[in-house]
Amino acid sequence: MSFYDEISKIDLDKFRDVVDSRTDKDVERALSKRDPLDVYDYAALISEKARKHYLKEMAHMSMQLTRKRFGRTVSMYLPLYLTNLCTNKCRYCGFSSANKFKRTVLTLEEIKEECVAINKLGYENILLVTGESDRRGGMDYFRQVLPIVKEHAAYLQMEVQPLATEDYAELKTLGLDAVSVYQETYHPGCYKENHLAGKKMDMRWRMETPDRLGQAGIDKVGIGALLGLYDWKVDLCAVAMHVLYMREHYWKTRISVSFPRLRPAAGGFEPQYPVNDAKMVQLICAWRIFDPELDLTISTRESAEFRDLIIPLGITAVSAGSSTEPGGYAHKGQNLAQWEINDSRSVEEVVKALELNHLQAVFHDASTTYFKAIA
Numbered sequence: 001m002s003f004y005d006e007i008s009k010i011d012l013d014k015f016r017d018v019v020d021s022r023t024d025k026d027v028e029r030a031l032s033k034r035d036p037l038d039v040y041d042y043a044a045l046i047s048e049k050a051r052k053h054y055l056k057e058m059a060h061m062s063m064q065l066t067r068k069r070f071g072r073t074v075s076m077y078l079p080l081y082l083t084n085l086c087t088n089k090c091r092y093c094g095f096s097s098a099n100k101f102k103r104t105v106l107t108l109e110e111i112k113e114e115c116v117a118i119n120k121l122g123y124e125n126i127l128l129v130t131g132e133s134d135r136r137g138g139m140d141y142f143r144q145v146l147p148i149v150k151e152h153a154a155y156l157q158m159e160v161q162p163l164a165t166e167d168y169a170e171l172k173t174l175g176l177d178a179v180s181v182y183q184e185t186y187h188p189g190c191y192k193e194n195h196l197a198g199k200k201m202d203m204r205w206r207m208e209t210p211d212r213l214g215q216a217g218i219d220k221v222g223i224g225a226l227l228g229l230y231d232w233k234v235d236l237c238a239v240a241m242h243v244l245y246m247r248e249h250y251w252k253t254r255i256s257v258s259f260p261r262l263r264p265a266a267g268g269f270e271p272q273y274p275v276n277d278a279k280m281v282q283l284i285c286a287w288r289i290f291d292p293e294l295d296l297t298i299s300t301r302e303s304a305e306f307r308d309l310i311i312p313l314g315i316t317a318v319s320a321g322s323s324t325e326p327g328g329y330a331h332k333g334q335n336l337a338q339w340e341i342n343d344s345r346s347v348e349e350v351v352k353a354l355e356l357n358h359l360q361a362v363f364h365d366a367s368t369t370y371f372k373a374i375a
């Protein structure tokens with residue numbers, strides 16, 4: 001039975017009441033529990049009671065757990081946008097097929113140029129990003145692209161359309177290390193409302209992707225929800241359930257969680273459920289306390305000031321100097337970007353800011369360094 005099968009049995013909207021009804025005692029129980037936390041503990045950690053009465057304690061605990069598990073290292077990665085071509089129509093995204101603009105698919109030569117530019121910035125941890133298009137940005141393309149990028153990447157990640165188990169297994173032989181596939185929202189009604197055309201309309205296919213990645217033996221799987229699309233209490237409890245499910249079924253797979261907030265993009269979509277900064281701080285601490293092993297990622301969607309505040313609390317992977325435009329490292333300003341960058345500092349500036357917080361930037365996947373840091 002897949003995660004989709006399991007979660008389909010639940011009325012997810014009930015999580016709203018679960019979060020709202022948590023008491024101080026529930027929060028205290030979650031904070032002092034020695035056994036692994038469950039989704040009710042997670043609900044307590046993201047509740048109003050936790051924010052009002054326990055945020056300081058949560059921040060302290062989150063920092064301690066992060067340093068204990070990950071040392072003082074923060075993994076640096078950079079997204080490489082291969083194409084802004086997409087056959088889907090997601091209401092919140094600049095690459096939606098509803099938006100009319102010139103589409104680009106990088107050639108192999110252009111990808112090499114991008115990789116060289118990325119390496120010059122110091123990065124060896126590269127995240128390949130595409131819109132979704134089987135015809136021009138599918139497996140045939142990836143088979144040619146991965147060997148080129150792998151020459152420039154010690155750790156190779158992808159955030160592309162969901163693929164079949166055998167495709168992931170094949171890409172693993174070409175050097176693929178990690179895949180992120182965010183569900184955007186776990187709520188069936190909201191999912192249907194926001195995904196108007198294309199393969200992404202198939203909620204089951206998308207939600208079962210982490211299962212297929214686990215079965216294909218991919219080292220790390222990134223999951224998460226797009227904050228602002230639906231009620232965060234509901235979606236985040238669903239993500240917590242997904243983490244627990246992945247732990248139980250694919251114990252060899254490392255899990256990373258991301259919590260992107262909706263950013264302005266072409267098409268002018270306005271988030272219905274905005275999440276403010278204070279809530280984001282609480283959410284990051286809640287994730288760390290919920291599962292001390294989780295990789296927690298924050299992108300340049302967030303502002304410089306906010307990133308400097310939250311990274312020491314529990315974040316383990318960040319991007320800096322990013323471009324969300326295909327070809328944007330070697331030839332800036334020629335194609336449409338997916339969303340606006342909020343932290344536009346240079347890599348050096350971000351590294352310096354990390355050092356001021358006594359953190360060390362690591363430009364390949366930091367998993368091996370963590371162990372050295374702990375020893």
Ligand code: SF4
Pocket residue numbers: 086087088089090093094095096097130131132200
């Ligand atoms: S979110 Fe992804 S699938 Fe949807 S329109 Fe944007 S690029 Fe395409």
